Amino acid sequence: MDEFELLAELLLPDIDKTPDYYENLYPERKLPEGARVTRVAPSPTGYLHLGTLFTALVNRITATTSGGVFYTRIEDTDKKREVEGGIEDIIGGLERFGISIDEGFISGEEQRGDYGPYKQSERAEIYQCYAKELIRRGLAYPCFCTAEDLAEMREKQENQKVRTGYHGEYAKHRNITFAEAKAFIEAGRPFTVRLRSQGDESRRVVFDDVIKGKIEMPENDEDFVILKSDGIPTYHFAHAIDDHLMRTTHVFRGDEWISSAPKHLELFRLLGFKPVKYGHISPIMKLDSGAKRKISKRKDPEAAVRFFAEEGYPTEAVIEYLMTIAASDFEDWRRANPTTDYKAFKFNTKKMSVSGALFDNDKLNDVSKIIISKMKSGEVYSKLTAWANEFDGDFYTILTQEPEYTKKMLAVDRDNAKNARKDISKWHDARNYFAYYFDSLFVPDYSLPERVTADDAKAFLTEYIKAYSAEDDRQAWFDKIKAIAPEIGFAAETKEYKANPEGFKGSAGDLSGVLRLAVTGRANTPDLCGIMSVLGRDKCVARINNYINSI
């Protein structure tokens, strides 16, 4: 046995398999030409956040478009940062947003597929097997430096103003002999396994990023850690092994990974793997007192996807919005295919933005409004109450007191309208938006519309109550307003008034504004006639009288 062989046995004595074993265990996938295998590999260090959702969406739609496979893998190699319930939240969150998972973790517990296990902590042997092979081939070695040693070295490098890191002459154990290693091991010293990099900083690596195009960087020459002292791999090593063995073809990930791509490429090369294709996604940004910055889990509520649930955005609205960011041609497609499922959209990575998009709440609201406006009242009822049940118990009670009443309320300007009203953009808006339907939420407003004096308003409303009937249809309803108008100096027809503004105080339209204010406390509402018919006679009359007495 040569030195390397001896070293491999010394360091990882329990590993008896060779890479061949795994190569055979996880054969190439039998997929049609052009099918892409993608994945999202979250680490359960927190809850599902926007960036992960976005990345998952891009991977998902790429697999769908190409007739490939999309799977999930849990990267739990950092046990210190792991959060209880993180897997459940992330996987469950993806499901809730309609990101279907073909393989891997399909819930907090369950995994399925032939390329598992899909959790890195359950794959330790596999990584160690490949690490052992690398040691055997002289491409990896043990490093016995402590955290203090490394910190000291770093400080020295900083003082000398040289590039920091474990490379070249600073790679202390790069040339360690078997005998030295053996002595350390026998003394019980912990060690990491580092790659013996074959790279040279003066040479360039070039790769073709499917989103950003050609990227050129110096080769990696860092002897970075591939196995931590607990035998668990670092992200870099796990990425290479897993994505090869799981037969991933395309990796879409945040662009903060670009700078470590040379490490990954070197790993693929040294391991003899065919490199995956990378697509580096620009982060979603946020405007923070004038400055653009990456959306942050800690500072920004909308970074946690939970935020959208709390606000009550329909999940499909969030996805629809994310699609507009992901693909510049998506909105055109949507206009041409207004009702088609977004999953039918042919995603092209070349149409993906290379610079980071600012998170645009106005745009999200608009997208969401359109989606909600397309729902019928029954659907709105079930979604709204489901939301309220979870996030606003008080409102839930109010809404479900008389379900039929609530449904009628939701049907106004929706079910029978040719063009449904674009009103609320999220369920959270509903409480305020529909407040006047419920006495407990109603807030009167005793102001007056333009062109209408308090005396006119009183005169009009007093007459109106006499004529009003809850059974009036839209025509009868307005005819009554028009009938009163001339009596108090207002034009019955808008046109009349416009033709002769001096001749009238205003028009019937202004008077309906008074009515609206009296009944709803608002200047803008959906169809007033519809609202009054839902409210019923008693409430309307009471509110009108109250208004007359208060102005």
Add this chain to the structure above:
RNA sequence: GGCCCGGUGGUCAAGAGGCCUAAGACACCGCCCUUUCACGGCGGUAACACGAGUUCGAAUCUCGUCCGGGUCACCA
């Protein structure tokens, strides 16, 4: 600081040397439609970061400057 990536209206963006007098969407403003409020329709304000080059011709190619972002761990 080194190394990367980026920079078209307030925001998202189309744009591959002449089709650019620079599309579209959101937001904002105005008008029209309308028996109320909306929906809708029409229109408007508003941009190629800067400077050199290459070229008959540059938003588009090259270089430099500036600005923004990312990264330099036994974290992912």
